[in-house]
Amino acid sequence: MRIYVHIPFCESKCVYCAFASVVGNVDLQQKYFQTLLKEIEQCKENETVQSIYIGGGTPSCVDKKFIEQVLDKIKAHFRVEENAEITLEANPCSLSKEKLKFYKDIGINRLSVGVQSLNNKVLKILGRKHNKKQVFLSLKNALQVGFTNVSVDLLIGLKNTNIKKDCAKLLKYKVKHISAYMLQVEENTPLKSMIENGSQILKNDDECVRDYENLAKFLQKRKMQRYEISNFAFEGYESQHNIGYWVGDKYIGFGLSAHSFDGNFVRTANASDFETYFKGERDKEVLSKAEKDEEIIMLGLRCKYGFDLTKLSFDLSCCQIFKEMVDNNILLKDGSIVKLNPKHYGISNTIILKLLNCQ
Ligand SMILES: C[S@@+](CC[C@H](N)C(=O)[O-])C[C@H]1O[C@@H](n2cnc3c(N)ncnc32)[C@H](O)[C@@H]1O
Numbered sequence: 001m002r003i004y005v006h007i008p009f010c011e012s013k014c015v016y017c018a019f020a021s022v023v024g025n026v027d028l029q030q031k032y033f034q035t036l037l038k039e040i041e042q043c044k045e046n047e048t049v050q051s052i053y054i055g056g057g058t059p060s061c062v063d064k065k066f067i068e069q070v071l072d073k074i075k076a077h078f079r080v081e082e083n084a085e086i087t088l089e090a091n092p093c094s095l096s097k098e099k100l101k102f103y104k105d106i107g108i109n110r111l112s113v114g115v116q117s118l119n120n121k122v123l124k125i126l127g128r129k130h131n132k133k134q135v136f137l138s139l140k141n142a143l144q145v146g147f148t149n150v151s152v153d154l155l156i157g158l159k160n161t162n163i164k165k166d167c168a169k170l171l172k173y174k175v176k177h178i179s180a181y182m183l184q185v186e187e188n189t190p191l192k193s194m195i196e197n198g199s200q201i202l203k204n205d206d207e208c209v210r211d212y213e214n215l216a217k218f219l220q221k222r223k224m225q226r227y228e229i230s231n232f233a234f235e236g237y238e239s240q241h242n243i244g245y246w247v248g249d250k251y252i253g254f255g256l257s258a259h260s261f262d263g264n265f266v267r268t269a270n271a272s273d274f275e276t277y278f279k280g281e282r283d284k285e286v287l288s289k290a291e292k293d294e295e296i297i298m299l300g301l302r303c304k305y306g307f308d309l310t311k312l313s314f315d316l317s318c319c320q321i322f323k324e325m326v327d328n329n330i331l332l333k334d335g336s337i338v339k340l341n342p343k344h345y346g347i348s349n350t351i352i353l354k355l356l357n358c359q
């Protein structure tokens with residue numbers, strides 16, 4: 001079983017972000033962590049925990065004692081595997097050396113640092129608080145403190161960014177994992193209004209596909225494998241937590257807007273506004289067989305692990321489109337395991353949609 005903990009606080013709100021997070025005052029944070037600890041304590045699940053992901057928001061921007069209390073509570077309440085991957089999401093400007101040492105001491109063994117870009121002008125447009133210098137300082141400090149498993153998040157799709165050059169610089173700081181996300185223009189964000197008002201800050205689709213392909217080649221040469229459409233890692237440094245999501249493991253999400261999944265058909269979601277969350281209300285969604293099939297195909301084809309035909313509720317191998325894709329090496333079939341040929345990651349959405357029509 002996997003555990004996700006959501007920390008919905010940030011130092012400022014980035015123009016593109018639609019995640020549940022606020023620039024929180026101390027009183028709200030106090031109340032939030034009290035509720036969160038109670039939520040963990042009241043959880044009835046008793047399976048062994050293989051990974052913990054403390055995400056957000058920006059977990060590194062809240063008082064570090066809150067993070068310690070959350071981890072202590074999880075460890076007291078669940079059996080956490082000795083070598084469990086424990087990730088903390090962080091922003092470069094809130095990662096002091098002292099904080100890093102503290103995180104290391106309480107058992108965090110993986111950091112996911114939100115770099116986004118190494119172009120200071122672009123960072124400013126995005127509403128980020130940090131600059132390039134702070135990125136390098138935080139990565140250097142993380143190394144010195146002894147973090148050997150550091151991931152960075154970058155955004156693809158912004159003009160005046162050069163993701164290959166950024167990665168070359170970041171690799172000098174021994175980062176082991178890179179998540180390169182295609183920038184999504186989300187509803188009700190300042191970015192959406194900027195684009196509607198004519199701001200020309202985005203690359204076009206072809207440029208984005210080319211950026212991904214060039215990045216994949218560049219990182220492949222340096223022995224970093226693209227193990228999911230947006231994720232690259234050196235061998236042994238793939239995110240165990242995210243792999244758990246992609247292969248359909250059971251997970252529990254604690255905190256505002258966090259989701260849980262029973263590994264079968266039931267998904268629940270915490271409220272994404274504070275008042276309802278404080279009341280403890282959860283939404284329950286039972287997936288239909290068709291929805292579950294969709295999820296298996298979609299998640300499996302986005303990563304190198306693929307999906308198992310025998311897990312579907314229908315016989316996909318009878319479908320003509322599927323057969324043609326296998327014959328044309330678009331899909332790689334080995335027994336009942338089906339994977340998307342990495343050459344076609346750029347058009348994965350189209351391929352997935354065609355397969356879903358076989359249902
Ligand atoms: C929820 S954030 C948490 C990390 C941390 N708060 C930060 O931003 O540095 C995780 C990652 O999601 C990505 N992200 C957020 N909004 C996005 C969007 N609209 N499109 C693509 N990626 C996005 C960013 O790369 C970010 O690092």
Ligand code: SF4
Pocket residue numbers: 009010011012013014017018019021056057058091114
């Ligand atoms: S991208 Fe990260 S730092 Fe920016 S508002 Fe969203 S969660 Fe906060």
